[in-house]
Amino acid sequence: MFASPALAHFSFSAVLPSRGALVRSLLRLEAWLDDRRSARALYFMDERALSDLGLSRSDVERVNADAHQPAGRI
Numbered sequence: 001m002f003a004s005p006a007l008a009h010f011s012f013s014a015v016l017p018s019r020g021a022l023v024r025s026l027l028r029l030e031a032w033l034d035d036r037r038s039a040r041a042l043y044f045m046d047e048r049a050l051s052d053l054g055l056s057r058s059d060v061e062r063v064n065a066d067a068h069q070p071a072g073r074i
Contacts, residue, residue, distance in 0.1 A: 039064040 042050070042060045050056065 035066070039066075 039060070042055070043064055045060075047057065050060065
């Protein structure tokens with residue numbers, strides 16, 4: 001197989017993200033999915049259950065809006 005001189009020193013490791021970046025991305029994804037799961041659980045609660053937690057429907061809407069933001073923390 002013939003390799004061109006331009007590709008002789010090419011390495012795929014330069015193209016792939018480092019393991020640390022991949023782990024951080026996966027942790028951000030996991031946190032975002034967890035936030036969405038929590039917001040969804042609150043959304044399906046009735047008013048009485050929410051008041052037992054000290055929350056109102058407007059609090060749930062705010063939490064739900066925050067959970068739908070792109071993952072960017074960590």
